[in-house]
Amino acid sequence: MIRFKSRKMLKAKPPENELSKQNKDPLSDTLIANENTLRTIYKDCSDVIFRSFFIGGKDKALLIYIDGLSNIEEIADNVLSSLMQQTKEDDFYNITSLIEKRIAVSDVKEINTFSQSVHEISMGNPVILVDKRNAGFSLGLSKWEKRSIEEPSAELVIKGPREAFVETLRVNTSLLRRKIRSPKLKIQSLEIGHYTKTNVALSYLEGNASETLIEETKNRLSKIDIDGILESGMVEEFIEDNPYSPFPQVLSTERPDVVVSALLEGRVAILVDGTPFSIIVPTTLYSLLQASEDYYGRFMIGTVIRWLRYIFLIISLLLPAMYVAVITYHHEMVPTTLLITMAASREQVPFPALVEAILMEITFEALREAGLRLPKQIGAAVSIVGALVIGEAAVSAGIVSAPMVIVVAITGIASFTIPRYSAAIAIRMLRFPIIFLAGTLGLLGIMLGVITIIVHLCTLRSFGVPYLSPMAPMQGSEMKDVLIRAPWWKMNKRPHFTGGYNNIRQAPGQKPSPARKDE
Structure with missing residues (x-):
């Protein structure tokens, strides 16, 4: 079963002023009083329209709506023109029946308080108040500009539905x-x-x-x-x-x-x-490292790409720190020929490897952030050209070594393989303390940082679910969709998020069988 930790959250309500207390009062049976109250509430709101008219030429009424949030054409055609027509004497005293007969609007609600009126008006629904009646009517005629459904901009679609949520x-x-x-x-x-x-x-x-x-x-x-x-x-x-x-x-x-x-x-x-x-x-952590395309393609390809993603996750986190540790403390781990080449490239560099790595990582992150903030037409060009120009100029000036530029470039590319931006930026943040540990303690510092991260991940929960589930704690039946992507006809059970019931999502025995030749 899923167990949740109780959390205490501060709940502070703002002090009520006279206007907010007034909003909770019931509507008056006098139209003038209701109008004065609403005009006080919407003081200095030029986009709030108050339209007085007579229902059937006899009973005075008031229509309130916000210009830009309500459908003005429908208000003129289906509300005002219908209600202002002459009414039979037997319908005159039944305003509710008259509105139901005359107004061609699917959603009509009765409101009784000023708070309900303000809420409906703010939602774009016009409100009708009638004299000598302590109730009003809200009409479902909200309309505002909205963006059409387009292709996702933050999540690139390789194979799958090319539609994204909008702001509505x-x-x-x-x-x-x-x-x-x-x-x-x-x-x-x-x-x-x-x-x-x-x-x-x-x-x-x-x-x-x-x-x-x-x-x-x-x-x-x-x-x-x-x-x-x-x-x-x-x-x-x-x-x-x-x-x-x-x-x-x-x-x-x-x-x-x-x-x-x-x-x-x-x-x-x-x-x-x-x-x-x-x-x-x-x-879970593994959900953040999975992409939709893993499930829309063949399972073997999805498994290979998933393993590639895991490998580059480790590279993105540890590669600069490993380089700093080896260059600073563990020269014996590098082949002699490569060590001589690296030493020759660092001969003109005045900074230690730790400062060199921090300097290049900060520069790369600044270029990446600048590429995101600039317009799309020039953002990509500026980030790529900036990285090439700055990297080449830094090597020529002797500020950084060529191997460090290569390491930082590979690290940046590796971070782009993480599907979720929130998970990728977490790895980018943790890269800096790992580099500091590598520059001060060598490989021992890297192991200390990795152990700290693993311990933290083991204690982390998301709505009661262990963050490393189903690997820690180990749940063998759910490992078909973690390190590998099993075929769909093998994933018969849902993950454990269901709480232990209704865990079967497909019928067993759906493995496709090869067609037999007719004898």
Whole structure:
């Protein structure tokens, strides 16, 4: 079973002023009083429109909406023009029935308080208030500009669906619904942020996800008490188990197929309105090192690429430190011919190997960051040309040696093989303390740093799941998708995220058999 650690989170509510207390009051049966209150709430808000009109030419009403968030054409055609027509005497006293008959809007809700009115208006839904009635109506006519579905920009697609999430929450949930056509796909919504009122959707497959995991995720989200949420990264910091660890404890992705795959495994997805990146919990170190293309191609190719990825992960973390340790303390490990060549290249360098490595690594990281921040048209060219020019100039000036430039270049290339940016940047951060240990203690310092990292990974958890699972603790039945990628017809069971039930995901005995020739 999955066990969760209880966490105490500070929940501080901002002090209530007179305006916030006023928002919780019920609507008055006097239209003038309601209008004055709402105008006070939306003082100095030029984009909030107050439109007075008469229903059927008799009963005075008020329409409030935000210009830019509501569908103005639908308001004019289906709301104002319909309600302002002359009404029969028997319909005049039944405003609810009249609105249901006249307004061609699919979503009409009755509201009774100022807080409900403000919430609906902020969501882009126009609100109608009628004189002599202490209730109003919210019309589902929100409309704003949104980005079309495009190819993922942060996760390159080699083989697989070429669609990515957008900044609109309902578009993202529809992408999940289009792939999972089952009512067992549950999507629960909640709001986070006192001012932004950001919609957050909790998605899971009923029967696949553990009830304990679902409740724990809800509890952590409900404890977030902040002014506003602008991106899913802000949610990550509030819900992760160990915020001081450099390793990410959630998986962030902008690809719907990755989220659907995680839901089928029994995990939980968190979608945040206003960002194309979703959060998947729980996650493990091996999940962060796996790419979608591992499962869309042949299993032998996926296994080879996965091993290549693991090897380059080790190179990215340890290669500069190994070079510094060997050059500084362990000359006997290098062949004599190579040692003479390296010594000749370092003859003009005034700095020790440790300073040389730190200087080149910082320069390379600065070039990589500059390439990310510059426009796409010139970012790649600047980073590549800058690395070539600076590296050649540094070697010619005698500041660094040529082998060090080669080591740093190989290390940078190796870091690009890690599929997840959050995992890659964690390795890049840990590279610097490992280099310091290598420069002071040699190979002993490298072993000390590696042991510290392994111990930390063994103690790390993601929503109660061990970070090195299923290797530590060892779960032999789930090793088919860690070091190797077994064929699909052999992976009959789901990972242990399901909590021990409904762990069968396909029928056994689906290995393809060769066709026999007719005798």
